[in-house]
Amino acid sequence: MTVSAERVRTQIDGLATAGLDWPTFGAAAIETLRTALPFSAACLATVDPATELVTATVKWGDVDDDHDLEWAYYEYEVDDVYDFRRVCRKPGGVAALGAETQGDPARSRRWAEMFRPIWDYSDELRAGLSADGATWGGIALFHQGGRTFTLAEQEFVSSVAAGFARGLRAGLVAGAVGLTDVGDDAPAVLVMGADDEVVQANPGAEARIADLGGGPLGDARLPQVVCALIGAARRRASDPTAAVPRARLRSRSGRWVVAHASPLVGRGDRRSDVVVTLEDARPPEVIPLVVASYGLTDREREVVGLVLAGVDTADVARRLHLSAYTVQDHLKKIFNKVGVRSRRELIARVYSDHYAPRLVEGGALAPSGWFAGCATRT
Incomplete structure (x- = not known):
């Protein structure tokens, strides 16, 4: 570690109380963390504390937005070695893929089918970000070139997790004034097909999707929360203990949004279509x-x-x-x-x-x- 762990913890705690919106805090905190713990890429996610469903992300390095639907599939639909919810409940709230698989990451479908072929990651470290008994986010760090995360590095990330959580929590209410209009106040409804393409959408859906950071409806780039909802809804249909497909989040215009999803009945083993609803949150x-x-x-x-x-x-x-x-x-x-x-x-x-x-x-x-x-x- 090139900078002392205590200094980095102090800097992250300072960022958490600086009044930054959460994306700005997240980008700065990742850069600060990297001064003590080098890594190839990182993904910092916010979650709704009530359901622990991922709502948005800040990414660093070569991890990109183009594979969010794949990520949601492996996170929510596939029963893998671990997911963020399980990590949050582990002692220290941290896990490394190499350690969890006893040095055989191929035991993880997420690694074998996505991390290795797309980015050539050799290890992943995840940590749940909790403060005062509530989970506000999660962070995933990645190594390449055969490197793995040591026990000391896992403990270090666990020690800064509360500072990250406080920064994400405070960032939710930063910049509260200054709202802009996004058009119709009516709920947006999308029907996602078994192939994760938009099958149907009502007239207000495109504006809602754009306000959450997605692209045009014909584009494959959906907001992170929609990707998560799709996977969570399909998983919940077969596993009632899985994450509830519902989340509250702030949109780019500053509005509070409630997003939820439910699966439609499919035929046989066919993946179900999913109805996603995005609407303004009530007080x-x-x-x-x-x-x-x-x-x-x-x-x-x-x-x-x-x-x-x-x-x-x-x-x-x-x-x-x-x-x-x-x-x-x-x-x-x-x-x-x-x-x-x-x-x-x-x-x-x-x-x-x-x-x-x-x-x-x-x-x-x-x-x-x-x-x-x-x-x-x-």
């Missing part, structure tokens, strides 16, 4: 994630929930069996973490991610729970 779906992104304790989240419901300090104390002084102490800590000075600012900060600006502009609620017919900010 009850988003607010818990926004609140969690500020790194509040369980008790602080309880206090915030009551404050958002309009409960005064005395009633908060009574409901939580606390003294008014203790509630005020919790509020001070909450204000400091969120970066506000009062209850009013706290409520505005949580809602302003989407809802307050449009409410101020007088938008009426559409049937979807989103604001209809109001101007957006640029």
Whole structure:
């Protein structure tokens, strides 16, 4: 390692508190990690903490976006040596392919059918990125040229995982104001065929796909979250314990989106078609994630929930069996973490991610729970 592990941990922790959006944080953190641990390529992914489904990625090196559907197939549909969900539950939340296969990576279909023939990777190291009991992402590092990841390198990546998680978590709520319009507020619906081609789509689908980083519908490049949903839906059809095909994420325009999928009934052993739906998230779906992104304790989240419901300090104390002084102490800590000075600012900060600006502009609620017919900010 060319730079001390402690120095890199300190730098990543500093980036995590710098107020960066998550892609900017991710790119900087990967570069920082590489100063202590050289690798050939890397992929940093965000996940929805509720389902641990991958929602978006930042990539470094020759790993590219052109094979996301293949990656989702091996991650969600194939029963391989490990996947990200299993890694997150391992001691230390880390695994290396060479070590997991006792030096025989060919035991992994992902390696034999994708990593080796496409990129000639010789080893993969994965780590789950968790903080305060929730998983916010995962990272995969790759070696080429026959190199493998040592136990010391695995332990080092495990030691910086919490800093990565805090940076991804904070990055979800960075840059909350400044929304742009993406057209129709109606849900987008796509039907993906057994060959992973778009069979049908409604009129608003292309704009939604573009806002999530995908290409035109005739293009094979779908957003990462759609690829993951397709694989997760097919796996869930045969394995009820598999990842739930549902995720919340921020789009490029700043909107919160709920994405979910379900398989259609297929014939025999034929891979099923999958219906994917992308729609604006309603406040009850988003607010818990926004609140969690500020790194509040369980008790602080309880206090915030009551404050958002309009409960005064005395009633908060009574409901939580606390003294008014203790509630005020919790509020001070909450204000400091969120970066506000009062209850009013706290409520505005949580809602302003989407809802307050449009409410101020007088938008009426559409049937979807989103604001209809109001101007957006640029």
